[in-house]
Amino acid sequence: MNTKLETSDLRWTTHPAEDPQWDEVSGLDDEQNSVRIHEICTPDSADSYWLRTRWIPRGAATTLYVEIRFTMMECSSLNRRHCKETFNVFFYESPSDSASKSRPPWMENPYKKLSTVAADHLRRRGGGERRSNVKTLRLGAGPVEGAGPLEEAGLYLAFQSQGACMALLTVRVFYRKCPPLRRAFASFPETIPHSLVEQAQGVCVENAVMPPGEQARPPSMLCGEDGQWVGQPVSSCSCRPGYETGGSDVHCRACPSVQFKAGSGPGGCSPCPANSNTLIPGSAYCLCHHGYHRADSDPPDAACTRPPSAPRLLISQTNESSLSLEWSEPLERGGRSDLTYRVLCSLCSSQGLAASCPPCDDSVLYRPAQSGLTQRRVIVWGLRPHSSYVFTVQSLNGVSALSQSEPASGSVNVSTSRDGLRRAAASESSLTVEWNQNQSPVLDYQLRYSLQEGSQWQYLSSSSSSVVLSDLQRGGRYFLQVRARNSAGFGPFSAAKAFSTTTQGGAQPVVTGVLVAMGILLLIAMVTVTVICYRRRSLSSAISETHYQMGHTMKVYIDPFTYEDPNEAVREFAKEIEASFVKIEEVIGAGEFGEVCRGRLRLPGRKENYVAIKTLKGGFTEKQRRDFLSEASIMGQFQHPNIIHLEGVITTSCPVMILTEFMENGALDSFLRMNDGQFAPLQLVGMLRGIAAGMKYLSDMSFVHRDLAARNILVNANLVCKVSDFGLSRFLTENSSDPTYTSSLGGKIPIRWTAPEAIAYRKFTSASDGWSYGIVMWEVMSYGERPYWDMSNQDVINAIEQDYRLPPPRTAPPPCTL
Structure with missing residues (x-):
């Protein structure tokens, strides 16, 4: 509202209606503009005389300002008893224009007092200075002279005079807002402050984006109550791929032709890499020329490359059912360093036609591999005798799969019929x-x-x-x-x-030879019958020794330390693997004897797979070597889906290694702690079922684990839990204030998982493993929490002896009631 712009009657309401003292007249303001003025002069009366504006809609503003321009007569020049040099300003909130001459009642409640206004410049009767007064009041920004936050859709202003002689020249009601702004590659709209300091949200300017991790945090800037932007914006906007800074932080311009910008950020455009180009402005990458490609793993600024040429000078040497194949490097590598080779085999029919040469079956094996070869030599075995083969060697690199043409290759014909004399x-x-x-x-x-x-x-x-x-x-x-x-x-x-x-x-001689042959065959038959009878008796005895009450038979665990030569147990229960079949990729931990690594195992005729590799550190003694390999002798006797699987051992080279299947998610306790609260109770129970199945298998084989704990359970990518850690036997440390089990190398094992009889009498059975399994159940349901928390080992022993048991975990479901 601005009365300075009004030229006709303002139609404001006065009170009391029967004695109106406020008069509306036309006059001139300080700038000699014609305005509508309200005047009053009642220095002889202390009565209240009210003047109320029309209903003023508030709109979106929460803070309003009232600017009052007025003149006031000096009381000393009037010499009246009830004269005042102040007046009061009130307001009344209303959802609509519903006020009348009598409603709301003309009093301070329901009207709210905004301020008592005093004049800075007073006029004297008969002349003198004629300066007007200007007062600006804030309405709705908090308690100010009784005013509170505005809540209704609009309001009325009321002016109360109690003996003043004054004139209201103009009244203006307004709110302030921050103007539109572009800064730091962000655009902020016109913003109305809703508090003393308002945080306004903006958007990135054209062709600017936020990093992927910042999508939930748009740009923001402080909009002050006075309608001014405060400080610098909080913005992570930057020019998008294909665009660079346009000389300031408010504009992003497109990269010109033959240039590109791969990522967002402050960097500039760059020329297209080799063998690529772009003719479109604003490109985030450059297209490769025809015949050239960029691999998925190549960065956008990498040069485009092409597949290699064919390998040269293929040489084959056949030895009955095996073949040695060698070749030379291709003349052109395609501009890449990731050159590999693949060998293809075809078995040809007697016609020798290409259409009658199907691929070889799985009986043909390759060393070191059929594909992914970096060396230029391969050994092939398992060939059929008296057959013709075609071997093709393909050159490949990182972009061969992207080419529409077949990889460049060379072929050689091989026949295995030379040994048919x-x-x-x-x-x-x-x-x-x-x-x-x-x-x-x-x-x-x-x-x-x-x-x-x-x-x-x-x-x-x-x-x-x-x-x-x-x-x-x-x-x-x-x-x-x-x-x-x-x-x-x-x-x-x-x-x-x-x-x-x-x-x-x-x-x-022919007849004699026939008779001699018949005699030999008869002797062999007699020996065979004798051996079969003996083995049947041995087998019957073994079955009777391993027969269970349920009528089932099962293999019994054999302690490798009962062998006179423990190396014999390793040879019997663990498969020896050539070191060339194993490739160590990274160290993932440390064990009691050395490092634990992740690697790849590629056995002839089998698919390459990941394995966990335990290595024996250098400088070991013969006893340490024997103790290290004893775990393989134990694991090699177990075949169960919930028992860690032994792939084999490497004992003929250094370092000595034990190879087991690789479990992607590692130890169960740390896996649960990292995924706290992420599994349903049934999923946790499923893990426990798997552990129980593995332990039942061990119990049926008469094997006592002795160290069952969540840290010794491994988890694969399918959340299958497998029992591991079949290391050294342990004994109870004597004369210790904190009893623990200690291996022969001094590695302490906490007793929190150990049954009371095992602590007291060193009695380890499947029953003591059952106690440990109960602790594991508590660990799983509590997502890897430490059993007995921060209690000392001695406190744990004392508490168990006094019948203390672990309480249900906080995430465990309630017990079932019948």
Whole structure:
């Protein structure tokens, strides 16, 4: 509201209506503008005379300002008894324009007093200075002369005079607001302050964004009550990918053509990397040229590369059912350093057509691997005899999978028929030999033979796969080799084989040989029957020893320390693995004997998988080596889905290693603490069921764990819990104020999981493991909380002896009631 802009009657209400003292007239303000003025002069009366404005809508403002411009006569110049030089300002809140001449009642309650206004400049009768007064009152920002926060949709202002001689020149009601602002790549709208200091929220300017982690925290800035922005904005906005700072912090401009900007932030645009380009302004990346690619793992500013060329100079050497394949590096690596190779195998039919060469089956094995090769040599075994193969070696790098064309490759044909020499007939002076015919087209064969190994060879040619050698010595032993010739020339000779001619009376030796063979077969049969009977009796005795009450049989655990040579237990229960099959990637912890690592195991014919590797640190004694490997001798006897699986051991090289399956989520206690409250009770019970199944299996095998605790339970990616830590036997430390179990190497184990009889009498049984399992149940349901909290070990022993038991965990479900 602003009466300075009004030119007609303001239609304000006066009280009392029967004696109106406020007069509305037209006059001039200080700037000689025509305004509507309300005047009153009652210095002879102390009565209250009221003047009320029309209803003023509040809108969105919570703080209003009332600016009053007025003049006031000096009482001393009037010389009146009841004259005053002040007047009162009231307000009345109302949801609508509902006031009348009599309502609300003309008194301080329901009207609220805003202020008592005094003049700074007074006028004298008969002349003098004619300066007007200007007072600005704040309404709704808190308790100010009785005023409180504004709540209704609008209000009335009322002026009360009690003997003043004054004139209201203009009355203006307004609120302040912070203007629109752009700063720190953020835009803040026009903001009405709702308190003394208002935190306004903004948005990022065009082509600016917040980091992904800041999406829930938009830009903000303080809007003061006086309508002025305060301080600097809190903003994480920055130019988006493809845009850079446009010379100030309020504008982001697009990267020009052939330039790009991969990420958001203050950085500038950069030229496109090699073999890429962009013609569109505002690009976050540059497209690769045709035939070039950028791998998913490559950063956006990496140069575009292409697949490598084919490997060169493939060389194969066949030895019966195995093959050695070597090759040279391709001429062009494609601009990348991650060059690998893959070997493909095809088994061809007798027609030799490409369409009749299907891929080899799983019986063909590769060392070190079939794919992902970084060396240029591979050994292949498991080939069929007398067969033709095509081996293809492909060159690959990080962008080969993105190329629409097949990887560049080289091929070699291999035949395993060279070892097919066999004797078809023999006499005193001749040998008839034959061999398997090659499946690829052959022009002819060349056979060579000699009487003694290393002597001069004699050669024969044949168009068929058999030949007759004549004029030989009687009873002579001859070495023979054969090779085939095709359009490319001769292939390599087959492995030498020895054949003998017969002696005089060749028929009789045959009969004698048959009789001797029959006698040998009869003797073998008798020995076999004897062994079978003996083994049946042994098996029957073993079954009777391991027979359970339920009628089931099960293997019994064998303590490796009962062996005279503990290394024999390792050889019997643990598989020896070649060190070349294992690749250690990172250290994930430390054990009693050395480091614990994560690595990869690739056994021939098996898929590569992750394993956990325990290593024996250098400088170990023979006893430490034996104790270290004893855990493998124990684990190797167990096969259960809830028992950690032993992959094998490496004892023939340094460092000595134990390989087990890799459990992604680590120890159960730390896993639960990191995921506190994240699982339903049934999921926790499912973990406990798995642990119980593993412990029942151990109990059925007559194995006592002795150290069952959540720290010795491992969790895989599917939340399957498996019992682990089958280390050294432990004994009770004597003469100690804090009894603990101590291994032979001095490693202390807390007794919080140990049964009372095991503490008192060192009596470990499946029942004591059952006590430990109860503590594990408490650990799981309390998400890895420490049993007995901060009580000392001696306090724990004393409390248990006094029948104290752990209370239910705070997250455990209530007990069932019948």
